[in-house]
Amino acid sequence: MSAYRTSADPQERASEASKRPRQAPPRLGSVTTPPIAPYVHRRVPLDVGGRRLEFATCLDLxxxxxxxxxxxxxxRTIEPVLAARGSTGGARVLDLGCGYGALGVALATLPAVAAAHLVDRDALAVDFAAENARANAVEVTTALSLGLAEVLRDAPEARYDLVVSNLPGKAGATVLSSMLLGALGVLxxxxxxxxxxxxxxxxLVASTLSRDDIEVTLRRDTADYSVFHYGPAAGTSFPPPAEAFDAGVYDRGAxxxxxxxxxxxxxxTVEGIPNYDRIDVIEAALTRxxxxxxxxxxxLVSNVAxxxxAAYVRSAQPEAHVILVDRDVLALRTARRALLALGAVEDRVEMRVIGAWSEDSAADTNPDLVVGVLxxxxxxxxVEAxxxxxxxxxxxGGRAVLAGGSTAITRLLAHALPPGCKASRTKHRGTSFLEVTRAV
Ligand SMILES: C[S@@+](CC[C@H](N)C(=O)[O-])C[C@H]1O[C@@H](n2cnc3c(N)ncnc32)[C@H](O)[C@@H]1O
Structure with missing residues (x-):
């Protein structure tokens, strides 16, 4: 039997969430655009409005x-709608879950669009979106946001003429519904x-949108996809959504x-991150x-999932200062919440969001110990970055203990280390553990 227990009914959670006052999500530190070169898989074209754009993609996006x-x-379904507004339309666009930026950057090139804001919960996606906009000489703004949380925190009054999203297919019903309905609250x-x-x-999407206060103005189905255009029905409006994470919208159970x-x-644990119902075996081996x-x-706990x-580390030493590092805002907030629930004081828990790594990404964190799965x-x-x-x-005098596949670790062992650092490897059932020590 699984050790996992479900918590309250998801529909109840989503509906309770909409009644709660919105609280600001915790800040994650400043976000810069580091070089994405080590992460680029290929460059792919996209033709829009008579112009060819090119996007750098990543195997992990x-x-x-x-x-x-x-x-x-x-x-293709949006272009005629925007064209009908004409070049004086001045539309403000929000791309929710922008990935490497295909939708938001493409839309920003159209004459009807005055401004495009691209957000994702994944900092690597945001780094790529920012770089793809720059490389195509398209002006957009980019930000990290878990759903609409940071969008509303950073610009509570901002409203959009068009919210677009290629919705995450594995987000789960409650999260999907909070994104579908939440978008109405920022229109x-x-x-x-x-x-x-x-x-x-x-x-699921069709049934979520099938309500008297929502008007679906277009639906297009192909064998593999469905497009929905929708807005508030005449005479109705939607308030800005509640802060979904704190309301438990992402939660799976204990x-x-x-x-x-x-x-x-x-x-x-939460929806949308692997291992919500079991302890990851590699993480368990790492704790030993x-x-x-x-x-x-x-x-420093890297890749907090x-x-x-992080919870294990904190139980090993409650007086430690824990620095949570991840590219995913959801993972960071989940890990931080776990530590606080286990009694950690806020001052001893730090969050650092890092998408594309460079040598100075975490240089100021100064950890005595680094643990994580690459x-x-x-x-x-x-991986090398x-x-x-x-x-x-x-x-x-610090030490890093990192888990990874054997091929990756073999390559890393050949990698030049900073002066005074030494690396060694141990193996356990197909996983390798790389230990790096730095001289005092
Ligand atoms: C299906 S992909 C679409 C990416 C991009 N818009 C495109 O069309 O190529 C969904 C994206 O949503 C992001 N995402 C998933 N859940 C999210 C959430 N709760 N808040 C913000 N972004 C999310 C994922 O990181 C991913 O980049």
Missing amino acids: FSSHQVDVGSRLLL APGGLVAVVVIEPIRD LPFEDANEQPAAIT RIPRIRPGQRV QGYL HEGGGAPA EYSGLVAALAP
Whole structure:
């Protein structure tokens, strides 16, 4: 039997969320645009409004082979709607879940569009979107946002004439519904939401939008996708949505584990991050390699996922300062919440969002210990960039314990290290663990 327990009914959670006052999400530190070169898989074309754009893609981002067929279908349905507004339309566009920026950057080139704001919960996606806009000489703004949380925090009064989204197909019903309905709450009068979804969730989307206060103005189905254009029905309007994460919209349930003192503990896991119902075996193996942590030491946990590793570290040394590092805002907020729920004081928990790594990404964090599972989805140069950034961050006398696939770790062992650093490897059932120490 699974150790996972479900919490309250998702529909109840979504509806409770809409009644709660909105609270600001915690800040994640400044976001810069680092070089994305190690992460680039290929450059793919997209023709829009008579212009050819080119997008750098990444193996670890949505649709790395070409611009998604669904995104192109969505664009084709939007172009005539915007053309009808004419070049004086001055439309403000929000691209929710922008990935590497295909929709938002393409729309920003159209004469009817005055401004495009591109957001994603994934900092690597935001880095790519910003760079793709720059490389195509298209002006947009980009930001990290979990759903609409940071959009509303940063510009509470901003309203959009068009909200577009190629909705995440695996987000789960409650999150999807909060994105579909939440978008209505940031529309300007007369505004439109235009989304594309994959076939397996088209009925769910159709039923979510089937309400008296919503008017669906276009639906286009292909074998694999559905596009919906919709807005508030005549005479209705929607308030800005509640802060979804705090309201539990992403929650899956409590996941119990045995902490470093062999005591029972639990974390609340979320939808949209792997291993919501079981402890990741690689993270579990990593905990057995964590050296003794002394009070006051700084521990950087990289790739925090559901927060298990960070929670384990904190149980090993409650007086440690924990620096949570991830590219995903949802993972960071989930891990931070886990630590606070287990009794950590806010001052000892820091969040750092890093998309594309460079050597100085975490240079100011100064950790005595780094633990984490390397991201391998972006290819070998991306793994090397992350590894270099993590090792460069180590304080004198510090140590890093990193898990990865054997091929990746073999390459990293051949990688030049900063002066005074030494690396060694151990193996456990197909996973390798790389230990790097830095001389005092
Ligand atoms: C299907 S992809 C679409 C990407 C891009 N718009 C395109 O058309 O290629 C969905 C994107 O939504 C992002 N996403 C998923 N859940 C999100 C959330 N709750 N808030 C913000 N972005 C989210 C993912 O990181 C991913 O980049």
